[in-house]
Amino acid sequence: MRRRAVIAAVLLALAVPAAASAHATMKEAHPAEQGEVDAPPTQVTLRFDQSVEAPPDAIVVYAPDGRRLSGPVTQTDRDTVMRAPIRGAVKGQAYTVRWRVVSADGHVGTGVFTFGVGVTPPPPTEAVGASGVTWRDDVARWALFASLALMIGVVGIRLLVLPRVVDPRAERRVHLLGTLGAFLALNTGIAGFVIRSANALQVSGVDLLYADLSPFAESTRFGNAFLVTTFGFGICLTILVLAWVLDAPLLRWPAFLLALVLVWGYPLSGHQGTEPNSTALTEIADWVHLVTAMLWVGGVLTLAVVVWPLAPDLRRGAFLRFSRIAVFLIAALLAAGTFVSIQRLPELSDLWTTSYGKTLLVKIGLVCVALAWGGFHHTFVRPRLERGETPPGVGRSLLGESVVALAVLFAAAVLVNGAPPPVDTGSTSAASTPGR
Amino acid sequence: MLPRAEIAHWLFAAGFLFFGLVLLAEAIVGQAVFRSRPWRAYLWPSLALFAGVWLWLIAVFSTFSTLHLVAHSIWAQAATAAGAVELARVRGRLHSQYWSLVTAGALFISGASFLVHEQNGWLFARSAFLHHLVGWTLVVASVFPLGAALRPRRALWSYGFALTFVAVAVMLFSDRDVASIFGHLSELAGGRP
Numbered sequence: 001m002r003r004r005a006v007i008a009a010v011l012l013a014l015a016v017p018a019a020a021s022a023h024a025t026m027k028e029a030h031p032a033e034q035g036e037v038d039a040p041p042t043q044v045t046l047r048f049d050q051s052v053e054a055p056p057d058a059i060v061v062y063a064p065d066g067r068r069l070s071g072p073v074t075q076t077d078r079d080t081v082m083r084a085p086i087r088g089a090v091k092g093q094a095y096t097v098r099w100r101v102v103s104a105d106g107h108v109g110t111g112v113f114t115f116g117v118g119v120t121p122p123p124p125t126e127a128v129g130a131s132g133v134t135w136r137d138d139v140a141r142w143a144l145f146a147s148l149a150l151m152i153g154v155v156g157i158r159l160l161v162l163p164r165v166v167d168p169r170a171e172r173r174v175h176l177l178g179t180l181g182a183f184l185a186l187n188t189g190i191a192g193f194v195i196r197s198a199n200a201l202q203v204s205g206v207d208l209l210y211a212d213l214s215p216f217a218e219s220t221r222f223g224n225a226f227l228v229t230t231f232g233f234g235i236c237l238t239i240l241v242l243a244w245v246l247d248a249p250l251l252r253w254p255a256f257l258l259a260l261v262l263v264w265g266y267p268l269s270g271h272q273g274t275e276p277n278s279t280a281l282t283e284i285a286d287w288v289h290l291v292t293a294m295l296w297v298g299g300v301l302t303l304a305v306v307v308w309p310l311a312p313d314l315r316r317g318a319f320l321r322f323s324r325i326a327v328f329l330i331a332a333l334l335a336a337g338t339f340v341s342i343q344r345l346p347e348l349s350d351l352w353t354t355s356y357g358k359t360l361l362v363k364i365g366l367v368c369v370a371l372a373w374g375g376f377h378h379t380f381v382r383p384r385l386e387r388g389e390t391p392p393g394v395g396r397s398l399l400g401e402s403v404v405a406l407a408v409l410f411a412a413a414v415l416v417n418g419a420p421p422p423v424d425t426g427s428t429s430a431a432s433t434p435g436r
Numbered sequence: 437m438l439p440r441a442e443i444a445h446w447l448f449a450a451g452f453l454f455f456g457l458v459l460l461a462e463a464i465v466g467q468a469v470f471r472s473r474p475w476r477a478y479l480w481p482s483l484a485l486f487a488g489v490w491l492w493l494i495a496v497f498s499t500f501s502t503l504h505l506v507a508h509s510i511w512a513q514a515a516t517a518a519g520a521v522e523l524a525r526v527r528g529r530l531h532s533q534y535w536s537l538v539t540a541g542a543l544f545i546s547g548a549s550f551l552v553h554e555q556n557g558w559l560f561a562r563s564a565f566l567h568h569l570v571g572w573t574l575v576v577a578s579v580f581p582l583g584a585a586l587r588p589r590r591a592l593w594s595y596g597f598a599l600t601f602v603a604v605a606v607m608l609f610s611d612r613d614v615a616s617i618f619g620h621l622s623e624l625a626g627g628r629p
Contacts, residue, residue: 025500025501050622103555107555109501183513186492186509186513187509190505190506190509194502194505197502208502209501209502209503210501210502210503210555211501211502212499212500212501213499213500213501213502213505214499214500216499217496217499218499223499226496227496227497230492230495230496230509231492231493231496234488234489234492234493234495234512234516235489235492237516238485238488238489238516241485241516241519241520242485242523244520244524244529245520245523245524245527245529246527247527247529
C-alpha cells in the first residue's frame, strides 16, 4: 500500500509540469546583448518566442552610476515584443539592462546584459547591481579544485609514479577516484557557473531555474572557459570509463593530457587572465602553479588512500619515487606562486593592507604547514623506508597531510575568486561594485 | 550560429533509430546468434557512451535557461553511466544481472528530466507534446531494464527495450519547434504567422 502511494506520488510529481503552459524565452534584443552601438539608443526592445506579461519593472536600464534611465514598458506583436524608452544615455558609456517577464505558465523569466555606446561593454558579471563573488563561489571553486586533484593528481601519479602493473584492488581504486574526480569536476563546474551567473542576475530559487544564462556563457571569459572545460571533461570522463572497462591503464594518458590542457581555462578565465598587468608569462605561471598543486595533492592522496591501505608491497617504491618528483613539484609550485604573487601585489605592504593579501598570507601559512608535514616525511620516514623498515602510522600521517593540502586548495579558491588590488587603467565599466 | 533545437533532435533521432534497430535485431535472433561476431555486442554500449559525449556538447549550448543546462547534463551522465555499465558487462568486468538497474535508473531519470524541463502543456505545440511523450515513454520504459535485472530470461524485456528506442526515434523525427499537434497550436506559441 505504502509502495503504491510512493509510486503514485512520484508519477503525480512528474505530471505537474505537464499541467503548466507557455514558458517564454527571450530570442532577440536591441541593442544586442553585449553589443556596441554608435549612437545612444532611444529605446530597448526585447522579442520573446511567445506572449509574455510585463510587470512594472519588466525592463530597467541603468547608467554606470546606478541611475535608472528607462521609462514604462509597452508591448506589441501579440505581447511578444516589449519596448522601454531610454532617456539620458550618452556616448562613451556602457549600460546595464535587467529584464523580468511572467510567462503564461506563471514562471518568472529573468535576464541581464550590458551594451556600450561607442565603447566595448563590460561582461554581464560586472552589470550594475551584480553582487560579485560570495562564499558559495568559494565553496564551488574549492570543490572544483578538489575534483581536479582527484582526476589529474591521482591519475597523473598513477601514470608517473606507480609501476605498470599494480594490485588489482589498488588499480580499481585509482579507476574509481579518477572517474569520480571527472564526474565531480563536471558537476561542480556547472554549479560554479550557475552560482556566478546568479550573483549577476540577482535571483535565486525557482526564478534561477528559468533565468537566461546565455549572456554569461557567451560573453564572459569564465563562461567561455566553462563551455570548453565542460565538454572537455565530458570527454575525459568517457576516456577514463573506457580505461576501466577495457582494462587499459595506458588509455588514461589522453585523459590526463587533455585535462592538463583544459586546466589552462582557469588561469585564462580567472583574475590572472583579466588583470591589466597580465602577460603570457603570468598565465603560464598560474597554470604551472595549478597543475603542480593538483599533482602534489593527488600524489599525497594516492599514497594515503590507494597505496598504503591496498598495496603494501608498493609502499616503499611509490613513496620514494613520489618523494623524488615531489621535490620538483614543490619547487615549481613555489616559484610560480611567488612570481604570480609579486605580479599581483607589487608592494609588500599589500600583504597586510588588502583582503587579497591577507588571504594570501593565510594560504602561505597553510602551505608552510603542508611543507613542514611533507618535510617530516622526507626527513624521517623516507630514510626508514629506504632501510626496508615499516614505520607505523605513516598512512594516517599521509591522510593528515592530504587534509592540510585540501585546506590549501580552499585558500587558493578564495584567492582565485578574489580581486587583487586594482591597477588604474581608465577602462570603462558598467558596474558599481565589481569583485568581492 | 547555433542550429535549431529540432535539428539537434533529428540528429539524435537518427542515432536512436540505429540504436533501437541494433537492439531489436539482437532480440529477434537471440543473443547467441547476434553475438556470433563479437564486435556486435559492443555496438549499443559504445553508442550510448558516444551519445554521452555528444550530449555534453549539446548541454554547453543549452544555457538559455538553468533548467535546460541541468537537464542536458543529466542526460549526458545517464547515457555515460548506462553505456559504461553495459560495456563492462560485455567485457566481463561486471557480472551481476542487477547492474541492469543502472540502465533502468538512467532511463527513469532521463524521462523525468524531459518532463520537468518542458514547461509548456501537452497541446501547446508539437515540440511540447513530444517532450511530454518522450518523457513518459522513457519513464515507463525503465520497467524493461528493471525486468531484465529481476527476471533476465524473459524476452519481453529485450523487445520492449529495443522498441522504446525505435519509438523515441520516431517521436524525435516528428519534432518541429513550432508546429501544430493534432491541428492544435497555442495562440502563445512563437513564430506563428
